[in-house]
Amino acid sequence: MQTSPNESERLILAAPATEMAHEHEATAHAHEEHPDLRLFGFTLFLVSEAMLFVGLFVAYLAFRAVATEWPPAGTPELEVILPAINTVILVASSFVLHQSEAAVKKGDIPGMRAWFIATIAMGAVFLAGQVYEYTQLEFTLQTGLFGGTFFVLTGFHGLHVLVGVLLMSGVVVRSFKKEHYTPQKHFGVEAANLYWHFVDGVWIVLFLLLYIVK
């Protein structure tokens, strides 16, 4: 484009005037119905959330980089089997939930609901596994940097899983309302999907950082 704002009237005159008027007429008639921007806004929110986790991850890496020995001497070895199973469950749940979007686009609300309920169950198993792991650990939040970062990172992520489970439960409840979700309009389903994939992605990074990369 070669127009500067100071010469922008050329641009406007170049556009077919009648077409533009039509566009405006439509907007004036249905002035409260601007396109649904909620998914756009929700994505921005997740960008912000991601930065929060990035901040915490970088802090964790910095602690590790500065420490003379990591994990610090005397720290009990972390059990990997249980969190690995948990990881498989959570990653699989993302694929399960993804089916719900296909279902709702076909107008299959009961099917969508079933996929959601399955995902909620998997999320609950993950949380239960996490709580069980907490009870088995021999260190606490106050056990130096290792315990502190471990519990803050996993706890913070666990909180997000819990919120995700609640979000999905909300979608299930709402899906019983007639015409609440349609093949065209189902922001709640999309947002819950997006959020769950996000939580899943954060866990993969977290799992690698805390359990795998020594």
Place this chain on the structure above:
Amino acid sequence: MQITDNQFIQEPPQDWRTYFTFCTDHKVIGIQYMVTSFVLYLVGGFLAMLIRAELLTPDSDVFPEPGVYNGVFTIHATIMIFLWLIPMLAGFANYLIPLMIGARDMAFPRINAVAFWMIPPAAVLLMSSFFFGPAQAGWTSYPPLSMDPATLIGQSLWLSSVILLGTSSILGAINFVTTIWEMRVPSMGIWQMPLFVWAMFATSIIILVATPVLTGALLLLSFDLLMGTVFFNPTGGGDPVLYQHMFWFYSHPAVYIMILPGMGLVSEILPVYARKPIFGYRAIAISSMSIAVLGFIVWAHHMFTSGTPEWMRMFFMITSMIIAVPTGIKVFSWVATVWGGKLRLTPAMLFAMGFVSMFVVGGLSGVMLASVPIDIHVTDTYFVVAHLHYVLFGGSVFAVYAGVYHWFPKMTGRFLNEWWGKVHFYSTFIGFNLCFLPMHKLGLLGMPRRVAAYDASFLDLNVLVSTGGFLLGVSTLPFLGNVIYSWLKGPRATGNPWEGLTLEWTTPSPPPVENFERLPVLTVGPYDYGHAGRDPSEIVRH
């Protein structure tokens, strides 16, 4: 092209009572932001007067104990940054963005209202800390200073307040980005956006990316303070410098959160009163975006004396100096805009030109501070205090005042008194320079900041500074009186009293609910001043 059938009837502007409710009208929310933050500005200003009263003499004698002084300057800075400038500029953005881009409201009106209503509780939390012994570690709250068990309650209140304000800021930014990106009238491409909209776009992206990192740092600090973790506690293996990194990763970009919208306001105001097209429209727009990006790689220049390694200091010195380039582009563009124009020296124009001149001073001392050797010499002295006030007061606050004088007729439908406006400008300008110019010298002589007592040899300059400070305090009164009186009884303003070309001037003053009867079609650019045949009344062609 007649749109007569089904044309909706516009409601009149909101009743005054709605200003005290959870209202979703962006104009109401904008004014709620502005009035709330101005009240808090008066509180923060009062605390500044207390600081200057204390520093009138070399001894620590005004406050019962020096700790109170620490609390006063801590709360002063926290208010001025988080409860005055950031929400005040968010108020302008709320009011102006939908009007400027031809939208009927923000993208998410309810989230918008929620974001505003997080601010009063946060303000109450912060103020209430005075009853429990306020936070004393400065607005930066560096550990281990902020870990003092004596200020545990005050520091916790500070933390909860700032986390709340950060969340409010993020919700606002989501709204701004979505609104700007998705809700412009169809005839407005990005290169027809007014520069204030560009500035807020850049600002909102900074908020979205940087604020969560501050939240992360403050959460870790809260854990250290309340739960006995050792993240920033070296005795347990923690790293206090890491807090500084995380804090400044937000707080340096936060400087741009406070200055970019001000630059945007000034870019709107100068062409209107100079009756000339803005010089270098695209250069100003792109420089806003490049400041937003570059702003993320300069933070450690706040930490040149924190044991930062040599290579890192070199890197951050160079990047910090590079920021001066886009900033300089803006300054030269403003000067070129005013150059040879047909100037109308209204209070708005005076403040806008005051902004440009004072911001240059702050910008130059900023380049000096970016240089490692100078910074090491003047770290934590009054030179830094002088620099930041030239940028944030001489810059942002002047821009805010300019904006208030410019858009007050639009917001209230009434004019401010010009004569009192000029009294306000000249007293502010003189008081400001009297207060902050001598601080440069005090800093170079080595007077440390954040200390209630000082060496007697600094006395003369401090008396000068305090005098200027009190004058600055008094200079707020004509403004306050002018605003209150004019809002009630000022002469009525028409829709476009300054003959501006941006879309907000095509609406009546004050604009009705949902702003536009019919969505406007752009026929002239936002800055097409001084061209024959582009009279403001021709902006909307039906």
